[in-house]
Amino acid sequence: MIRVKIVIAPDAFKGSSSAFQIASTMEAGIRTVHPHAEIVQLPMADGGEGTMEILVQATGGSFIEVPVHDPLSRSIHARYGVLGDGQTAVIELAEASGLALLKSEEKNPLIASTFGTGELIRHALGSGYRQFIICLGGSATNDAGSGMLQALGMKLLDESGAELPLGGVHLSKLASIDDAGFHSSIRESSFIIAGDVRNPLCGEHGASLVYGPQKGASSEAVKQLDLALAHFAEGIYKHTGIDVANLPGSGAAGGTGAALLAFFDAAMHAGAKLVMDRIGFEEHIVGADWILTGEGRLDSQTGSGKVIKAICDAARGQRIPVIAVCGSIDASSAYTSELGLRAGFSLVPGPCSVEEAIDHTDEWLLDRIVHIFSLL
Template identity: 40%
Template sequence: MKLLFASDSFKGSLSSEQIVGILTETAKSIFPSCQCRGIPVADGGEGTVDAVVKAMNGQMRTIQAHGPLMEDITCSYGVFDGNHAVIEMAAASGLPMVPEEKRNPLNTTTFGTGELIRDALEQGYRKIAIAIGGSATNDGGMGAMTALGIRFLDKNGKALTGIGADLERIDTIDVSGLHPAVSETEFTVMCDVTNPLTGPDGATYTFGKQKGGTPEILDRLEKDMKSYSRKLKELTGTDVNEIPGTGAAGGLGAALKVFLHANMKSGIETVLDLIKFDSLLEGVDLVITGEGRMDWQSAFGKVPSGIGMRCKAKGIPAVAIVGGMGDGAEKLYEHGIESIVTTISGIMSIEEAMERAEELYRNAAVRTFRMLRTGKGLN
């Protein structure tokens, strides 16, 4: 029997690698002759670069760059197969990098994310995937594009720095200095939100508050983002508000789409393609996946649904071991997950569940494999 383990981490308690270790040890205790393989996975959010690098035996490349407030930082991205780079914008432009008392989307920039992209280009990588969750920014991607050589100019022809407050000052956009390697590179944006750039569901009003935006700041930024949107349409002929996901990461999605011609793609689908997941399914009898908590949202771009659908397409059963189940978790049965096993075995607080996470997961794995052994014995 050949088993494949591919679970998301249980955030705050168990890593993907720990889960693979527990599943392998438990499976061998019940099916001594089974073949086990485990890979870390993520859905395009936190931990994506680590998961891809480990799954593909890649490396981390560390550079000096600038954070959301243009402070000097050290950050990293992943490389593998000689031509692939995978970047998390949160590594250079993430919200946790800004102290709460300094959070203000007028003052933050994606410049550091652009520096990561630029370094990957200059190192010769021509397939670049960018995860754009968790941003501290609402600059329309101006900062990142500035780092790549685009100049956003005010009415006096002065180059803007690319913070959120600069949106209102854009008069013209000069793309003549865009890094030449961009035209040779395939960009993929890991994005699971469909928000447009502007409007009530756009970048500013949907995500700006958590980045420190007051109602007054948000109204100002929305007005400026609409002006920016018009500038982009004048320059490219593209109305970014008609493209789902352009409002992601404070408008970085729009800039990546318009200036780098990036493909917008589900995070989990991108990760599964990067790690060549379909080829890993060859000859596999059962896949075990999971996440910390499963509910109706898990059917939309999360690890279990992505893996379940890949398994379903190949006729391979998949089971999810999860920390807990919420409303609508059963929707995953429509996404290739045959059964859901919870680690929680009784009434307990979240604190206790996290403290006992390894023990509880191991017990759930034992129950899962014993049930599988029972099923194999049935006629």
């Protein structure tokens, strides 16, 4: 009997299935053809939604639930993770400040706030954690992390000395920053940013213009927010000497990257690579015959720090062929070959709507995997 080892390492299919669900469906398809294969599931993420769960589960960690405020300041419960080392807290911005927490008609990046994310950090600091991984992605906010700072005791003041209300639009009225009450434990803690966004805070490629419309911002609101964040960047520069306006990654998660870089001395890491390092990816794939990966869409952005690119880079060193199965593919064979893929497939059997693809993801994915591994 020929033994085969297959590593399954997909990202989530956003809006459809988690990385864990996708991996399970992929394994079921493979076992239809190779019932005795050695299969290693390594669900992946790039620093966005789902990263915390993958890191916690892979390291045998745990979750802590905390009462916080959502992007519109309503009371909710959200979690942060603690890795298996018992020392590292993982804060996922989408947990307390995510777009998925809002109904479509509730989206309002003018006033949405990262205050709840700050509350999660505050609780973890109060519980004694001093090592942090902050996962940026899926935010409903465009406040440059100002709400997070306010939750941790920083005062953002207008000309009259009054504290600014929560929300990015109010940053246009910033006159001074008072950090006397900023949580003292932050200075004795280390922070790593996990994410794949390298956009600056302001301008044509900044947080407001690129991502604001996805969060419900009108063209007028986008202009307001970009000006407000530029003004905030000036205030940060005066206070810290750090020019965050054009720093790569400062525009991540509605500009939350800027606050982390300026006030937390955070180090920015490519999210997919960080996940791979933490779960021991390169050790797990030793001796694999194939690696099977995937994400919601394979396109020109895949090569910019996404999961598929990171996996291909790791596999290249061990000469392991990689196959990707995605919700949709908008890339030539030359591009997929350049990424390092042996082949890339869409799971959809024919023309369909996004809604249909989401509804049939498991069924169509299973069928596609059976076809691929029957051929192999």
